[in-house]
Amino acid sequence: MPELPEVETVRRVLETELTGRTITEIVVRTPTFYRPPPRAALTGLIGKTVTGFSRRGKFLSLLAGERSLVLHLGMSGRLTLTDRPAGNRSVKHCRFEIGFGGKTLRFVDPRRFGRVGGPLPKFGPEPLDPAFTPDFLKAAFQGRKAAIKALLMDQGVLAGLGNIYATEALFRAGIRPSRPAGRLRRAELESLHEAIRFVIREGIRLRGSTLDDEAFLDPYGKPGGFQNRVCIYGRREGACGHSLAKTKRPIASRSAVYCPVCQK
DNA sequence: TTAAATTCCTGTAAGC
DNA sequence: TGCTTACAGGAATTTA
Numbered sequence: 149m150p151e152l153p154e155v156e157t158v159r160r161v162l163e164t165e166l167t168g169r170t171i172t173e174i175v176v177r178t179p180t181f182y183r184p185p186p187r188a189a190l191t192g193l194i195g196k197t198v199t200g201f202s203r204r205g206k207f208l209s210l211l212a213g214e215r216s217l218v219l220h221l222g223m224s225g226r227l228t229l230t231d232r233p234a235g236n237r238s239v240k241h242c243r244f245e246i247g248f249g250g251k252t253l254r255f256v257d258p259r260r261f262g263r264v265g266g267p268l269p270k271f272g273p274e275p276l277d278p279a280f281t282p283d284f285l286k287a288a289f290q291g292r293k294a295a296i297k298a299l300l301m302d303q304g305v306l307a308g309l310g311n312i313y314a315t316e317a318l319f320r321a322g323i324r325p326s327r328p329a330g331r332l333r334r335a336e337l338e339s340l341h342e343a344i345r346f347v348i349r350e351g352i353r354l355r356g357s358t359l360d361d362e363a364f365l366d367p368y369g370k371p372g373g374f375q376n377r378v379c380i381y382g383r384r385e386g387a388c389g390h391s392l393a394k395t396k397r398p399i400a401s402r403s404a405v406y407c408p409v410c411q412k
Numbered sequence: 413t414t415a416a417a418t419t420c421c422t423g424t425a426a427g428c
Numbered sequence: 429t430g431c432t433t434a435c436a437g438g439a440a441t442t443t444a
Contacts, residue, residue: 292414418442
């Protein structure tokens, strides 16, 4: 599922491939989005030239001068580049296509959790921004009783972490996902800060993580490499050699995996 | 203010 | 084998 490193990987590819190209065609293939895209936001792009792509957290924005189009991949969304013309009806789960005269950008989203258009929500800092510091974590967690993992995945606290990178960062920092955030000690905040930056940087460097066949692929259709560096996510035994445990209760309504030996 | 629960959806896995 | 059920996930929304 796309988290910050995956979205950043997509952003870099699209910026390289599409900047300077002019949008010639918009094909909305399935009008049955969970949140239907404002048609005008899409069709208004016709004739505009792409000036770049930006990313905030897991949100991606296509920039075309004054106009922009916000995209979120949800959990199964994929942006695919093809040399085929738009309008191929045999592509399954294709929600819309943007034609660039010879190149086509497809938004394919089987589970329809993806979003198109609309404003960006409020975010916490980017993990690789200088504003993200151990002191920031201390202030953000002050007095909070919620599980640390829930806060790490709260985009309003810190932008870009999802289940995979939060799980990995907590393992590397030796902190159990169920710990109340406000009770972390200074040394733990420091190693957590370091661990978050490490997994995000590695995730970007390795072009995201592709954990199974249906998982993330970049716009060329290429898998990422971070799955080979994963220590506990999706594994039965941790990279530490210990067998992993699940928290009794889900955290932020999803199961949380940890190493009962290494994570205190 | 915070936090927990609910909702969207469908491919996959597990259970019978 | 075929059917049913449970589950997974991110974020907006609702409820406590």
